[in-house]
Amino acid sequence: MKIQTVGVVGAGVMGIGVAQNLAQTGHDVILVDIKAEILDKAQQEIKNNIRFQSLFQKTDKTINLEEVINRIEFSTDYKLLENADFVIENVTEKWDNKKQVYSLIDAICPADCVFAANTSAIPITRIASATKRADKVLGIHFMNPVPMKPMVEMIRGYHTSETTIEIAQKMLAQMGKEWVIVNDSPGFVSNRVLMLTINEAVFLLQDQVATAADIDKIFKGCFGHKMGPLETADLIGLDTILFSIEVLYENFNDSKYRPCPLLKKMVDAGLYGRKNGKGFYVYQ
Template sequence: MKKIGVVGAGTMGIGISQCLAQVGLEVILVDISDEILNRSKREIIKNIRYSALFNKGEQIESVDTVIERITFTTDYHLLSDIDFLVENVTEKYEIKKSVYELIDPICPKNCVFAINTSCISITKLASSTKRQDRVIGMHFMNPVQMKPVIEAIRGFHTSDETINVAKKFLATMGKQMILVNDLPGFVSNRLSHLLMNEAAFVIQDQVAQPQDVDNIFKECFNHAMGPLETADLIGLDTIVDSLDVLYESYQDSKYRVCPLLRKMVDAGHCGRKSGRGFYDY
């Protein structure tokens, strides 16, 4: 593999593009506006500089060298000769579906599509393409640069060959996969989103303050981050969208969105990316 397509220049697309460029791969990073792409470029530059600062003993390439490997573009046709694709657009089925309908005829027929989604069915999205056997779920964790393992999801038609290609792709990034089967939410988010949603109910019910909730998980359970800190990092809007997908998929009231969470998103308080969530940033 030499050239990788990354669709979606949000938090996950930024992290994935940086990791790929830092291991020497050419990256085509696509999004819908130059404003988004310029912001992603600034963020990648900042992240590379931080890497150099915190890893002084390691040989790290210059910012310019890494950035030159990334093409920032709004033109999907630049994906016409890629070897592998990772899609990271917003967690809404109709938007993702429209992207696959657009890129499927553009990308090479042997190119594997990796869907980076929190909850949406891989099988359902794969049906928007004419390569269902070459579609796999890849749920990267945030921050991408620091997580050595991802949750991979086998869709109904995903072939063994596609799984092997995906393993080789991840090995190039220095990562491994844990392979699970396809049902909405998979393993990680069927569990973690219940935890974050219930933590929001605890705040809504005035049982405790956000810092106390998170400290219980960090100090008592030895978690690296508490559920509300994690929600702020992921983005409360993404949490709400994912819970909506889980509720629609399973028709189970345990996935109902906490009213406080939806109210915060409506107010524009989406966590780190907006400067305010359960905490101020």
């Protein structure tokens, strides 16, 4: 089974990356969001990303920007998803938003269409409960920037069928991705560890143990990480980090997931990181 038409819901940082990756691997993409201006910005971001990627790619194969963009339909009309073979959801990490989206697309999409939640922390079984196709719902946690990251975390919900897993594996193979399958739990493997690390790094900064640059320098120099935890937070988006750590705190009811007050303050101040130019660092 070749999955040709893929719906991508949410044109934020992750949705943009997923749509670009799909289009670059020959898929027809329906990128849906609630506002036309968000979609206009997404189209420009994809063009910028392709130009940037072309400068640094290590192969002789050039990326045809116009061809990639033409494979993506940018729309505010969710009804277009009635033609989708597979849908990848990337909306904000808030349960009320996700629940509303899944209820909507469940009524529109074909009965055999698989839903993949690209979520950082919300349990897949909970997401599946908002649909009438729980066996066709799974998690695919893409990493940022999506086109340049070779591996994803695939999450099996309580009701996820083997057929659904196999379909998702075929689609990921078409996208050029490898995967690791894990069982459902808030935050899964990656973010149960990563969010704690980032949150604790923010506490270190708040407590004036070290500067942001020095905290990151230790992780890069001592452990060989390509990016430090605070640089990673800026890349993901501090608002997304806060949403994710709050989901972990809510689900586990464990004080170790208590969000750092400095993180909350920065989000309240609109310091989201790379997405708007200022977080722990300033970006031009």
